[in-house]
Amino acid sequence: MSREGRTTLRDVAEAAGVSVATCSYVLSGRADRTTPLPEPTRRRVEEAAGRLGYKGNTAARSLRRQRSELVAIVYAPPVGPWLDHLTAQSEDIAAAHGYSVIGVPVRRLDRAAQSLRVITRGHVDGAIFVGGLSDELDLTAARRSTRALMAFSDTLEMPGVDVVRNNARTALAEATTYLIDAGRTRIAFLSHTGAQEDRYLGYVDALRRAGREVDPGLVRIGAAAREDAVLVVRELLDAPNPPDAIVSESDRGGFAALQAAVDRGVKVPDDLAVIGTGNTREASYSQPPLTSVGMHQLDFTEMVEALFARIDDPTLPARELNMSWVLNHRASA
Amino acid sequence: MSREGRTTLRDVAEAAGVSVATCSYVLSGRADRTTPLPEPTRRRVEEAAGRLGYKGNTAARSLRRQRSELVAIVYAPPVGPWLDHLTAQSEDIAAAHGYSVIGVPVRRLDRAAQSLRVITRGHVDGAIFVGGLSDELDLTAARRSTRALMAFSDTLEMPGVDVVRNNARTALAEATTYLIDAGRTRIAFLSHTGAQEDRYLGYVDALRRAGREVDPGLVRIGAAAREDAVLVVRELLDAPNPPDAIVSESDRGGFAALQAAVDRGVKVPDDLAVIGTGNTREASYSQPPLTSVGMHQLDFTEMVEALFARIDDPTLPARELNMSWVLNHRASA
DNA sequence: TTGTAAGCGTTATCAG
């Protein structure tokens, strides 16, 4: 090997007795796919590459090709199992394009720039921002550093950025209205951060539309972690005037509500209706199964294909994909 | 900008009226930190860089420096919340070294090579293989492609690879013995894949040591997904001769057992003792809290520091870190 | 104190 480190193309070339250029041609294919393939030398090169364990050097390739063949999924932990679905489907599609998928966790929004260096320093050709992340972050630096950007957001409008609309506000209003129509009078909301976000506003919309006021005592923070949620819901149930329904900003919070109800001997859905958000697979299997707002099916194919379409041609007009959430009825409400 | 794309160092140099080399010194620091800093030009360069939004190009930097300033955490979904802990701690330490952290999900072992391209093609300087992943995968290619490799494994021995020992087999034997000593006679095992792995063998060890035989009817697959686990445990409880204890290879399976017990009106721990694996934070909050085999505290600092020590100096002798699992007693067993 | 120039490993262009 050239130094002490990894096998380079030059090592392969020497071993095969051909030029570096030819090796590159054989191993990576030629941009203008003119001639099919030169059979005799080809085997020599491939044999040498295999024998030396040639693996290529992405830094060099990226520098030359101006492509990293990497896409990132940017998310804020903790995340539900749906991220696994997205990752899985992304990997399949990415593989078909010769790409790999990496995950970029953003733990603290105040240090997001640090986490996003992977994106902003040009490490990836495309990135998908999941959850509401794109609403909290400044994407301008990221957009200038990648060929394609895709964001789950109901509000974002940014030139050259494709967006996926969940219409969360509408969907949560629908869920809340369903509870109102079912005769529930004290509907609590279990929130992620307490911010006046889309999901919460949907809850408010529905109450207002029914001529009701928001009872601040029924709006609680705790949907982010199951253990917190259990404590919060127990507290709600122990109060003198407990809720008869709970809408949670996550399924995690929904499951916690089911558990807290068991702890307190409260019957679901008779005494307490519970609706979660996310429509995770687990919702079908909980006891009772959890009614949940979310995508009906976890099919992200169209979205990921759109990302790769933009990687191929960044001048494409920005797309707006509709993946509206719906209310998936189960036994808990 | 030089072409149509991102701002390059040359753009900054032209704007600041200095050479490319000077800009590099100012923006990336000089390797041999001889002179402190040339104040007047420095500001000019930084001003120009800021104004043009210079972000650097990792491909070029990596190629030249032979460092990507990236470390990967390689894992097989689904994973518990402890991965978030590891990620969080890794990010903090990585940031202190000027590094970023990415996640590399390996979904299917038969396509692992595809997922690991990020590693084997030299994209990262170091990688941590979590779970039993390193036992299922061939790490030789990965080792040749990074400066540092760290693996959670109780068995792996590989030159130049640091390992973390959980001693899972011993820990699961301890848990099972605890149940035996408590008078449990029909102890079931909820397995991940059904393979004769460490954790299962610990269970077997304990039974044998107590002079008992393994009852194949009590060994079931289902610990990987909560919904599967619930069904499997319900089935066990419905059988004519149900278990009076369950050891699960995951906390996920443990929670499912608790839930199935509620579904079937079986009292925990009186009629059924349940022990999980992983000692996730949620175990403290479940109803009842779940006794669990796992790390007592989720502190990965030493491990991550060791990774960076090896990135700094790959000739370091391989280390073996002991992070033995223990039985964390709670109400479920 | 700042600039020149030689690469890092690969791919694309263009002769041979």
Next chain:
DNA sequence: CTGATAACGCTTACAA
């Protein structure tokens, strides 16, 4: 069909 050769953007001896 194959091989020089010049970039890609950056870092770093070394020279000025």
